[in-house]
Amino acid sequence: MAIPYIVQQGDTYLRICTRYGINLHALFALNPQLDTEDYALPGQVITIPKRPNNTYIVQQHDTFYDIASRFHVPAQLLSSANPCINPSRLMEGQSLLIPYGCPEGALRRNAEYGHVQLTEDICRLSSRYSFISVETIGHSVLGKPIQAIGIGRGGVPIHANGAVHANEWITSALLVQFIEDYANAYDSGLAWRGWDAHAAYERTSLWIVPMVNPDGVELVQEGISLGHPFYKSIMEWNQGSNRFQRWKANVRGVDLNDQFPAHWEEERERRGMLSPAPLNYGGEQPLSEPEAAALASFTEQIPFELALSFHTQGQEIYWNYRDYEPEESLYWAERFQLVSGYRAVKLAGSDAGYKDWFIQRFLKPGFTIEVGLGSSPLPLHDFNSMYREVSSILMEALRGDIVENENT
Template sequence: MSKNEAQKTIVRVQSGYRYEDGIAHIGQLLARYPFITRVEIGKSVLGKSIDALVIGKGDEHIHINASVHANEWITTPLLLRFIEQLAASGEPNSGEAAGGAMGGAVSLDQITHDRITLWAVPMVNPDGMNLAQDGLWPGCPFREQLLEWNKGSEDFSRWKANIRGVDLNDQFPAGWEEERARRNISGPSAQDYGGEMPLSEPEAAALAGLTYGQRFARVASLHTQGREIYWNYRNMEPASAEVLAERLAQASGYTAVKLTGSDAGYKDWFIHEFHRPGFTIEAGEGVNPLPIAQFDSIYGEIAPLLAEFIRG
C-alpha cells in the first residue's frame, strides 16, 4: 500500500449507506488496523450479522451503538468514521486524534495503554437500514405485511422499525408496559410498536446480551435528530451522568435535556438495570432521514462529543 493509499479515508458516504457499505468498510478497517477486533454479537431477523468493533485493552468497558432506528442510518457512517479516526491516531506520525477538530481529542494510546476498552456496534438494525433506503426488493420476506404495516405505501424512507415492524428502541424491559400503553400501537408499524414482549426481536436481544456480558461503565446510543443529549431515566441515573452530559453538550454545541415521559429505550434500560451513565445522542437537525449533504457538518459535532464520552 502506498503512502497516499494508506492515508485515504475508508469511511466515505455517497448516495446513502446500506448494510453492505458498512460490512465493506468494516472489512477495510480490520485490514488496515489489525488491533481492531470484530465480534459478531447476533444476527438480524433476516440473518445479517450484527457486529461489534472492539478497540483497547483496558478494564473499563464502554459502549456506543448506531442505527437502532432504520431511517437514522446516517449514524452508522458517523460512528465508523469516528472509529477510523481513532484508529488512525495510533499510526506513527499521524498527528491526529479523534475529535480533535473541535477540542476534547482522544487518541488511541489513551485507550490501548490506559483504562478503556471500547465496544462499538455500528448497525443494530441492518434489515431496517436497507428497507428505509431501498424499499421492498424482489423476494422480500414479509412483503405483503410490510405494505400493510406501511399503510399501503411503497415509500419506506420514514420507516424506523426492524423488518418485522417492531421499534427496537421500545423493546427494552424498563417501563415497557407503560411505553406500550403510551404509544397505543397494537401491532407492527413503521415506528413505536414495542413488540409482543420485551426483547422479542433478535437485534434488541443481541444488544442486551452484549451489555449483560460486558457490564459497561457507560453507554451511548446514536440517533437523529434534534442536537440533544438525553441522560436520565426516572432518577435512577448516578449524579455523574448529568455532569458528563453537560461536558458532552459543551464539546458538541448540543443541549443536555432531562427527559420525561419516555420508557423502554436502550438508554432507559441500561440506567434502570445498572444505575450507570447512559446517553441517547440525537445527532443533527431537520427531518429524518437527514440529508447526506449534512454528514460532514454533523460529524464535526459528533466526533468531539464521542471523544469526550470516551474520556468519561
C-alpha cells in the same frame, strides 16, 4: 460520452454516482425516464455519463505507485489506463491518464451507508489495524450479522451504538468514521484535534455496534421487491406505500427502541400501538426481536461504565431515566453539551428505550444522543458538521482525565 449500466441488487442512485465520480443531477439529466423519488430497481438499464480522465505530468522522483496512491486509484486501474507506460520505468515529463477511482470512505460520506458497506469497511479496517477487534453479537430477522467493533485495552469499557432506528442509518456511517479516525490516530502516534488516542486506548476499551437494525436500514435505503419474505406484510403496515423514509422499525414492524424491559408495559400503553407498524410498536413482549435481544445480551456480557445510543435528530442529549441515573450522569451530559453544542435535556414520559434499560439495569450513566437537525434520513451534505459533533462526544467519553475524575 456515456456508458450503459444495468442496476444491480444493492444499488441506489447515490451509490452509483459515488462509484463513478458523478453527481446525481448529471445522472438524472441523462436519464429523464427516472423519477428522483423512486428506488433504483435491479435489472433497470440506465446511462451513466462518462467522467473524463485527468492528465498528470510525471515529476522527478515520482513512482507509479506513489501516483496511484496520491489520486486514490488502484495501481492496476492506472496501469490499464496507460498501456504504453512501463510502471517500473517512469520518466520525468511523461503524461499519465488518471482514471477515476472511488476513494476509501467515499460511500460513507456521499451515499446511503448500508449493511454491505459496513461489512466491507469492517473487513478493511480489521485487516489494516491488527488492534481492532470484531465480534458478531447476533443476527437480524433476515439473518444479517450484527457486529460489534472494539478498540482499546484499558480497564474502563464504554459502549456506543447506532441505527437502532432504520431511517437513522447515518449514525452508522458517523460511528465507523470515528473508528477509522481513532485507529489511524493511534497507529500514527499523532494527536487528532488535540486528542490523545494513545491515552484513550490505554485507559478505555470502546465497543461500538454501528448498525443494530440492518434489515430496516436496507428497507429504507433500497425499498422492497416482490421477492422479499415480508413483502405483503410490510406493504400492509406501510399503508400500501412503497416509500420507506419514515420507517424506523425492523422488518417485523417492531420499533427496537421500544423493546427494552424498562417499564415496557407503560410505554406500550402510552404509544397505543398494538400491531406492527413503521414506528412506535414495541412488540408483543420485551426483547422479542433478535436485534434488541442481541444488543441487550452483549451489554450484559461487558460491564460498561457508560453507554451512548446515537439517534437522529434534534441536537439533544437525554441523560436521565426515572431517577435511576447516578449522580455523575448530569456531569457527563454537561461535558458532552460543552464539546458538541447539543442541549442536555432531562426527559420525562418515555420508557423502554436502550438508554432507559441501561440506566435502570446497571445504575450507570446512559445517554441517547439525537444527532443533527431536520427530517430523518438526514441529508448527507451535513455529514461533516454532524461528524464533528459526534466525534467530539465520543472523544470526550474516552478522554482519560474524565475517567480519572469519575473514579476519584
